[in-house]
Amino acid sequence: xxxxxxxxxxxxxxxxxxxxxxxxxxxxxxxxxxxxxxxxxxxxxxxxxxxxxxxxxxxxxxxxxxxxxxxxxxxxxxxxxxxxxxxxxxxxxxxxxxxxxxxxxxxxxxxxxxxxxxxxxxxxxxxxxxxxxxxxxxxxxxxxxxxxxxxxxxxxxxxxxxxxxxxxxxxxxxxxxxxxxxxxxxxxxxxxxxxxxxxxxxxxxxxxxxxxxxxxxxxxxxxxxxxxxxxxxxxxx
Numbered sequence: 001x002x003x004x005x006x007x008x009x010x011x012x013x014x015x016x017x018x019x020x021x022x023x024x025x026x027x028x029x030x031x032x033x034x035x036x037x038x039x040x041x042x043x044x045x046x047x048x049x050x051x052x053x054x055x056x057x058x059x060x061x062x063x064x065x066x067x068x069x070x071x072x073x074x075x076x077x078x079x080x081x082x083x084x085x086x087x088x089x090x091x092x093x094x095x096x097x098x099x100x101x102x103x104x105x106x107x108x109x110x111x112x113x114x115x116x117x118x119x120x121x122x123x124x125x126x127x128x129x130x131x132x133x134x135x136x137x138x139x140x141x142x143x144x145x146x147x148x149x150x151x152x153x154x155x156x157x158x159x160x161x162x163x164x165x166x167x168x169x170x171x172x173x174x175x176x177x178x179x180x181x182x183x184x185x186x187x188x189x190x191x192x193x194x195x196x197x198x199x200x201x202x203x204x205x206x207x208x209x210x211x212x213x214x215x216x217x218x219x220x221x222x223x224x225x226x227x228x229x230x231x232x233x234x235x236x237x
Contacts, residue, residue, distance in 0.1 A: 001211045001223070002036040005231035007102060008043050008083065008109060008138060008163060008194025009205065012061045015053045016045040018198045025065050027200045029073060035208025039077045039235065041102050043109050043194075046093070047085035055097050079103035079235065083138055085111045086124045091131050101133070107234050109163070111138045118145045125160045136161040136192060141168045141177045152189050161191040166210035167203065169193065185218050191230055 010018025011028045019025040032040060042065075044058055045051035062080045069076055081102035084090065094100050094108065101108050108128060112121055121143070128135045137155070140146045141164050152162060164181050171178040184190040193214075197205040207227070214223040 004037045004207050004227045005039045006037050006195045006207055007041045007231050009197045012042045012044050015058050016051045029069050031205045033073050037207050041079045041081040043081045043083040046082050055099055083109045083111050102234050105234050107134045107136055109138050110135045118151050129159045136163050138163055139165045141180050163192040165196040166206045169210050170213050
């Protein structure tokens with residue numbers, strides 16, 4: 001498949017625990033392009049006391065990578081976003097910093113911790129939604145409480161969106177996560193997939209392999225909805 005989107009990756013070099021260098025970033029982009037990806041939102045981590053790279057440094061790295069990519073992959077469209085770890089100050093952060101939403105949209109790729117409770121996740125999603133933001137919960141297959149599909153459904157009814165990682169769908173993260181992702185797809189509770197790529201070998205981009213698996217299990221129309229149509233709406237916001 002072509003014209004795929006990757007809305008969650010750590011390809012920008014030297015800003016978090018993702019790519020180490022511009023050279024690795026370019027290799028990752030070539031891998032994505034070969035897989036049929038044509039639109040990528042870079043989502044470096046922002047987390048208090050762990051990942052707090054200044055936004056001007058992130059922007060400079062983004063512009064550097066974008067310029068280099070345009071020379072060898074001119075058909076690849078690149079956008080800047082963030083994977084923000086949820087905390088009680090998330091609304092203040094979103095209002096203070098420029099690049100915390102996805103591609104300048106109202107969507108916020110929101111990460112939680114494995115042990116966060118149902119009530120905390122619901123409260124944080126409600127806070128985002130009531131302030132005009134649209135939370136996309138990052139890699140929900142990692143959170144213990146999200147194994148409860150009733151909670152997933154309740155959050156989606158509120159207006160939150162659900163994202164899982166490509167590696168989880170194809171089984172690279174274990175059969176339990178693969179089975180869980182399959183359940184989400186069958187129940188119509190999945191909204192987005194991202195590579196969550198961190199390198200060329202360690203947690204590499206696998207969007208192409210994921211697309212093939214989804215077509216086989218869920219059909220072409222469903223796969224296009226999740227990997228192309230839904231993410232295209234982010235760019236339009």
